[in-house]
Amino acid sequence: MRRIGDAPHVRRLLISAALLLSALFLLLPLIAIFAQAFSQGVAVFWSNVSNHFTLHAIGLTLMIALLTIPVCLVFGVALAWLVTRFSFPGRRVLQTLIDIPFAVSPVVAGLIYLLLYGRNGWIGSWLDTHDIQLMFAWPGILMVTIFVTCPFVARELIPLMQAQGSREEEAAVTLGASGWTTFWRVTLPNIRWALLYGIILTNARAVGEFGAVSVVSGAIRGQTNTLPLHLEQLYQDYNAVGAFASAALLALIALLSLAAKAGLEWRASRREAF
Amino acid sequence: MRQLAIWRPGSTRVLPGFGLSMGISVLFISLVLLLPITGLFGQLAGLSLAQYWAIISEGRVVASYMVTIGAAAVAAVVNAVFGLLMAWVLVRYEFPGKRLLDALMDLPFALPTAVAGITLATLYAGSGWMGGLLEPLGFQVAYTWVGIALAMAFTSIPFVVRTVQPVLEDLPAEVDEAAMSLGATDGVAFRRVIMPHLWPALVTGTGLAFVRSLGEFGAIIFIAGNMPYETEITALMIFVKLQEYDYAGASAVASVVLFVSLTLLLLINIWQGRFVRRLHGGKG
Known part of the structure; x- marks a missing residue:
């Protein structure tokens, strides 16, 4: 037909x-x-990438991503477990609240952190008297990165865990398994691919965040410059080839993320077919 | 249709971890998402209502709202059409390169916004591949309002595609077979039979794309030209005020942006909740 x-x-x-x-x-x-x-050859590309400031920016960016992922992972799993396994008043409110970072402009996200933890903020001024500086330093970058990336893992897990239901876990607990055993042996094997996909998304966003980070970082070369900020500076300095060398590194990470996603989806569709 | 998990309130406390997961979630949401917003209110408390109004209704700021909303609306409409086309082609047809095309749809989310920004600016500048073609025809994209809409459209491409695609996939074949066997033409059948199923998802996706475009920063500032009153977006306005250490001004404008985006988010959530219930409601 x-x-x-x-x-x-x-x-x-x-x-x-x-x-x-x-x-x-x-x-x-x-x-x-x-x-x-690569418009001026591989050698120029390589010298742009292996430049001291670029290497430092790569290191800082990777460090921020590595610190962000476990935080988002713990939060995402806890929230998904909470809203899909229990019924309680305010469940829907929680699910709406985690979408806030998707709706808030990255510049506004950076701003609210700066206002609170900057020298004039009520927490910032207290920290200042104790000689702790969070803003215009890497902890500030980490904090805003966690803000913008925290929904990804939860958003991947919630629909899946809702669809799977809690029958398997209930069976395990009824048969005498402890809570952790149930989680590691029953829940985790069921959600590992969604979890992995959530990590990939978190990583892609953490590595590439620009707006929020540019507000709180101060962008000091060799100190608080992440790779996206570094490429902006090079671009503004009319060093287009240098800027695009950093951009190519970030684009490569993006392409790897897309490939990983396609691989995970292919795997999932094959499993569904059986 | 896929079966939703049947979820019985009251019988679920068999499972452990309620206290722990509730503790982590509430602590995290309070510290990371809600506490920082109090900083904004703290800053705003220092302003009188008249001062607040003067800041958010200043000519240059109002011009930036117009540019942002106008360009975001155009970008959202373009994405609605493009997203519908892509979702249709990816679900209904088989052709070589389809899997690659499907993967490519997510590129704007995976690609850092600053990378998208400098790339689009370079492509559409007078010396770029696209700009070099378009400018001799009298069509300037970079450093104009069109460039802003282009950058917004690029960064929000996946929203419509990825909300419409699953709905289209779930549509049973009998729906269009019935329409076709009764002699409807393609156009009529699409409008009268397919669209009523698709439009809730289409509206959700377009709404999400619009909200994202309102707040976008990194992808736009390079291509926008950032001329006050003409090609300056509101997010940049906030950024400029911050660089001038005008924290009160930045907070006032940010509070407007925050209010608008949170309201839209809430509306989309309510809309989506209603639409999901309508789709699955009678079946459970």
Whole structure:
């Protein structure tokens, strides 16, 4: 039986439109990043990447991502367990609250942290008298990065855990397994791929966050410059090739994330087929 | 249709970990999400109502609202059309390269916004690949309002595609077979049979894209040109005030942005809740 849009000319038209538009708006920018980065040869690219300030920015960016992931992981799993395994008043409110970081502009996210923990804020001024500086230093970068990335793991886990239901865990507990044993042996194997996908998303965002970080970092070269801030500085200094060298590194991480996502989805669809 | 887990309130406390997961979640949400917002109110408390109004209704700030809302609306509409097309093609047709195209749809979320920003600015500047083609035709994108809309559209592409796609996948084949066998043309059948199923998801996705565009910063500032009154977005306005150490001004403008985006988020959530209940409600 023929379905809507199955006529050959409609089909051809829609597929070509989709391919053309995607090539123009998605593929072309991707190609441009690498074309610009290597526009003066591999040697120039390499010297831009292995430059002291770039290496420092890479190190800081990776450190922030590595510290962010476990925090988001613990929070995401706890929240998903809470809202999918128990019924209590305020459950929906919690689920709405975790979406806040998606709606808040990154600049506003940076600003609210700066106001609270900066020298003029009520926590910041107390910290200042104890010689603790969070803003314009790496702890501030870490704090805003956690703010912008914290929904990802929870958002991946909640629909899955809701769909799976709690029958398996209830069986395990009824048969005498302890809470942790149940979690490690029953829950975790069921959610590991969604968990991994949540980590990939968290990492991609943590590595690339710009707006929030640029408000709280101070962007001191060799100290508080993450890779996205570093490429902005190079770009503003008219060092386009240098900027795109850093951009290419970030784009590579993005491509690896996409590949990992496609791999996980392929795995999931194969498992569903059985 | 996929079966939703049947969830019996009252019978669920068999499982342990309620206290621990509640403790972690509430502590985290309070410290990370809610406490910082008090800093904003603290700063605003130092302003009188008249001062507050003067800041948020100043000419340059109002111009930035107009630019941001206008460009975000255009970007959202463009994304609604593009997203619908992509979701349709990815669900309904088989063709070589389909999996790659599907993966490519998520690129704007995976790619850091600053990278998107400098790339689009370079591509659409007069010397860039696209700008070099368009500018001789009298069509300038970079450093204009069109560039802002383009950057907003780019960063929010996945929203519509990824909200419409699953709904389209769940649509049973009988729906369009019935329409076609009764002699409807493609256009009529799509409008009368498919669209009523799709539009709640389409509205949700478009709404999310709009909210995201309102707050976007990194992807826009490079291509925008940032001319006061003309191509300055509100997020940049806040950033500029901060760099001038005008914390009160920055907070006042930020409170407007925060209020608008949280209100829209709440509306989208309510809308989505109603629509999910309508889809699955009668079946459980």
